[in-house]
């Protein structure tokens with residue numbers, strides 16, 4: 266390909282606070298009877314006054330800090346004016362020139378993108394809009410508005426256009442989702458719409474893209490309506506093809522917003538992109554500006570738990586686990602904590618890791634102590650001598666040459682299958698010693 270993709274990302278995440286951003290209504294809106302969680306504030310009735318949700322402000326600061334941002338000592342809310350039926354006030358309370366957090370930097374954690382850094386331009390707080398529902402009522406096509414979602418706290422995370430491939434975008438999104446879940450500030454569930462993606466993409470000629478890029482392309486296309494990581498990939502792949510064709514003919518793609526249609530497998534023009542001045546931003550007069558002391562910011566930082574990338578490294582170091590295993594165990598905070606509790610009880614972290622990973626232990630259905638008990642029991646019941654087990658293993662190896670070859674070529678995941686076969690022959694889960702014998706024999 267002679268063109269280099271230049272991609273930036275805007276991600277919106279609904280915070281899981283109990284109440285909404287500027288009123289006391291419940292922020293729960295998924296599967297709730299329409300228009301039951303509303304009040305004069307979130308319905309935008311005249312005279313209603315917004316009061317910011319403190320928790321939402323703190324959580325946004327925590328997320329910004331986790332992404333390496335600086336928290337602004339002075340921050341404020343602004344009105345972003347535009348007309349749409351799901352926005353009762355005629356404006357969205359958002360943040361314009363003094364967002365809560367700015368200038369972050371974030372290292373992608375995936376193997377392929379290691380050492381790749383993504384700059385975070387800003388992390389700001391705003392409110393979600395109502396939800397339009399297009400349906401048929403008495404044989405008539407109508408649009409209905411559900412204001413339960415109106416005023417739910419929404420964080421917007423904007424990167425610089427630092428992505429150079431779809432794989433980098435994918436790695437970032439997965440890392441971001443993991444961090445948000447670790448912080449416990451949102452489910453970041455794409456299907457329920459609590460995490461929404463808007464990539465912007467343009468292409469530049471390869472020779473322009475070398476070294477430090479001086480000029481970004483003279484246009485960019487913003488993609489909307491993407492509700493899964495897979496769709497993000499599809500939409501970007503489509504845009505790369507579409508824009509390449511235009512550029513190869515000597516043209517320049519139009520600067521616009523395009524929606525992804527998964528059924529048709531293509532993006533479609535929605536509107537020419539607005540400029541900031543179309544929104545007539547101005548400071549929200551009903552909410553005083555915010556000021557944060559150094560102490561308040563550090564207090565926020567101290568609430569950030571150990572994050573997945575750091576946890577993975579610590580597992581590798583402290584428990585001598587492989588990167589692959591550490592990554593799996595650090596995938597969610599729940600599994601990581603389960604692993605460490607069980608490891609402490611049992612005393613052999615490596616064995617606990619093996620059990621959780623290879624036996625696919627459902628960590629939400631058992632408590633760590635039960636797992637440890639199970640492991641101890643499994644050792645007692647073995648009536649086989651190591652010599653007998655050795656013979657059983659030899660037979661397994663003989664019967665499964667393909668799987669053993671896979672293991673030797675680096676597909677370590679197949680070990681679980683072989684352990685399963687051994688367990689079947691023994692009539693119980695193999696002990697640590699028996700497991701190690703198997704590993705020795707197939708390596």
Ligand code: ZN
Pocket residue numbers: 285288289290302303304305306307308416
């Ligand atoms: Zn309300």
Ligand code: MN
Pocket residue numbers: 277391421
């Ligand atoms: Mn926004």
